[in-house]
Amino acid sequence: MAYPKFKGIYQTLLKDIHNAGTYKKERIISSKQGMNITTEGKEVLNFCANNYLGYSGSDAASNPAIEATKKYGFGLSSGRIICGTQTIHKQLEEKISKFHSTEDAILYSSCFDANAGVFEALLTKEDAVLTDALNHASIIDGIRLCSAERHIYRHLDMAHLEECLQKAQSKRIRMIVTDGVFSMDGDFAPLPKIVELASRYNALVFVDESHATGFIGQTGRGVPEYFGVQDKIDIINSTLGKAMGGASGGYTTGHKELIDVLRQKSRPYVFSNSLAPMIVGATLGILDDLERTGQTLLGPLKRNIHLFRSRMTEAGFNIIGHKDSPIVPVMIGDAALASMFADKMMTQNIYVIGFSFPVVPKGQARIRVQLSARHTEEQINRAVDAFIAIGKETEIIK
Ligand SMILES: Cc1ncc(COP(=O)(O)O)c(C=O)c1O
Known part of the structure; x- marks a missing residue:
């Protein structure tokens, strides 16, 4: 075993973390x-x-989770494209896209996975991604995995975003990427200005709604609803691990072709297990409950x-x-x-x-x-x- 030779490296690393407080x-x-x-x-x-x-x-989450476990079992021992897609996975994807008024949705084990899988699947080196400096770590990592040209604009700085869009005009696709609500600062992305710039400079708009889905906006449809720009957003990623029951799970929702490409190419979807039936069942129950209450x-x-x-x-x-x-x-x-x-x-x-x-x-x-x-x-x-x-x-x- 070679570990004793390397142990000191990790001990030093841990000491450094301790020393830095x-x-x-x-x-x-x-x-x-x-x-x-x-x-x-x-x-x-x-x-x-x-x-x-x-x-x-809450019981509103655990009761439908228990029911789904009884009916569909604990787990599937498979990814979605082998033998891991059940009727409830398709029902939930349909329900999520209805909730967001989009064409389709795709489930992941977490929003971290959704963010890790979306950019690499949809963008190539011919494209450009324009990302807010304070976007979540999973967005940063997801963008690192793709070969698109990267422009990081200063947090909420729309003049800087415009400058970046101008620089990216020769690229095939431009995608503006932002959190809807920023988790550390509690501020909202200025979506009306972002969609205006997107329209002027021909860019797609991606919003991570993890800290908004279910509770921001008139009916809880998130920051796009809050600002009345729901029909101008191309891609929404969100989590089931916060307001929507808090267990785990995430999704991407948006245009049909984009979701279809993700089903073919998004690595955390293709190469990972399908979402546990209990989480799918609980989310269906929560979405029903949200509609009612x-x-x-x-x-x-x-x-x-x-x-x-x-x-x-x-x-x-x-x-x-x-x-x-x-x-x-x-x-x-x-x-x-x-x-x-x-x-x-x-x-x-x-x-x-x-x-x-x-x-x-x-x-x-x-x-x-x-x-x-x-x-x-x-x-x-x-x-x-x-x-x-x-x-x-x-x-x-x-
Ligand atoms: C903005 C944002 N995106 C993505 C994630 C990751 O979500 P999940 O816990 O579903 O992986 C988080 C969680 O902290 C988040 O705050």
Whole structure:
């Protein structure tokens, strides 16, 4: 065994990560996901899950998952194109494309996979991709896998995007790639301007809606719906691992031919197992539930977002992100202070996480708060009260 010869390399690497203060520890949760969770032997109020609609840990997700498991089994031991496509996979793809008013959809084991598979399959070196500097890591990796010319435009900087589009005019296809809601900053992509530029410079528009599907926009169809540009978006990638049940799974939806090409060429689709029936069944159930009760959930989510944002601003905190975003970064600045702040919140039984470099730029450490439709007004107020008390104690606010 050669490992002892190499062991030191990894020990040094781990030491370096520790020394940089970026070693990540996992907090162990012994309950279901929810607004109240049990961790480290106590019940805490959870403000750091992507559980925007409260489906994670809910019966609305697990009951149809159980039914689907009974009917279609636990797993398929196959990828989709061998013997891994069941009727429910096709039903869900149809339902997702109906939800987004698109022509077709294709399922993946995760949105990370959807992002890893889409660019390489659709673009060649004759093409160009124009990507926001703060797009998610999976988009960055997916673009790395394709041979298209890469233009990274400054975050939300439409003048810079236009410059990049001008430079890419000689290419065969141009594809603008953006997150709908940016996960670290909670801001929205300026889709009206993006689609205008796309039309002027002949470009396709790709939006990753992982932090929007189900809860942003009038009926939860996401950022394109929020801005009224649904019919101008060519490709949407999204996850089933956040608002839509929170287990795992992802998809691409858009024009028929594009989806068909993905079925032929997208490597995480062709060379990986099909999505487990229980997740497919749960998502079908959740989409039905959203049709029935979606509007009921969106109201409380909006109320919570506005209550938290307005009380925190009033208290003197520097919070960023779009006014209608349930991702609310509370800016702290110093990395050690952000981490200490989160620890102090935990002593008040409020679970929030501090994010610092390299996840966000140096000097811009923050606590990222994520709100859910299922938080009660009392829970929001309790979290804000704890923020205010600790904010004063640490002299972040007066
Ligand atoms: C914008 C964005 N895209 C893609 C992903 C990956 O999604 P999944 O967990 O389904 O792989 C995430 C998850 O953090 C995300 O925030």
